[in-house]
Amino acid sequence: MKLLLRTPSLVHAAxxxxxxxxxxxQAEVRNTWLAGAAGDIPLQESAPQVWILDDSTEAxxxxxxxxxxxxxxxxxxxxxxCGEWHEAQFAAxxxxxxxxDQAAG
Ligand SMILES: [Zn+2]
Known part of the structure; x- marks a missing residue:
């Protein structure tokens, strides 16, 4: 497990x-349950977090x-x-x- 990023926006995290x-x-959002109890917790600690399950996938x-x-x-x-369709921004x-490049054309 590795913390990838924090964001103040739950929508962005999702x-x-x-x-x-x-x-x-494989990724998951954490800290969503703190949203209603953030009173005494520093914002940085209560912000939603996006974690990756496998550290090697960080790059x-x-x-x-x-x-x-x-x-x-x-x-x-x-x-x-394999016939899968992709949006243009995916290079592979x-x-x-x-x-x-090898898949198209
Ligand atoms: Zn494919």
Whole structure:
């Protein structure tokens, strides 16, 4: 388990979790239960947290989040290897790992 990021926004935390899971990275949001009891707890400690279950996926997790935050315009593309459809900002198939350049065309 590794703490990936803190965010004051539960919506943002849930969004990050969804993006990571869609990319095949196991993630979960923590601290959501503190929202109503944050009185004496410093904001930093009570803010929602996004954790990754496997420490080794941290670099991939940031790459996925950065890609999601800066979407590349372009058409969806389909993996030639497994047939999965992807948004333009994904450079490789999240299901089988096939790079887009070899998957498309
Ligand atoms: Zn694929």
């Amino acid at each position: 969004h990050c979790e969804n993006v990571l899971r869609a990319a095949g990275i 991939d997790a940031w790459a996925v989040l950065n890609a999601a935050a800066n979407p590349r315009p372009g058409p969806h593309w389909q993996c030639r290897h 198939c999240w299901r089988c790992g096939q790079p887009q």
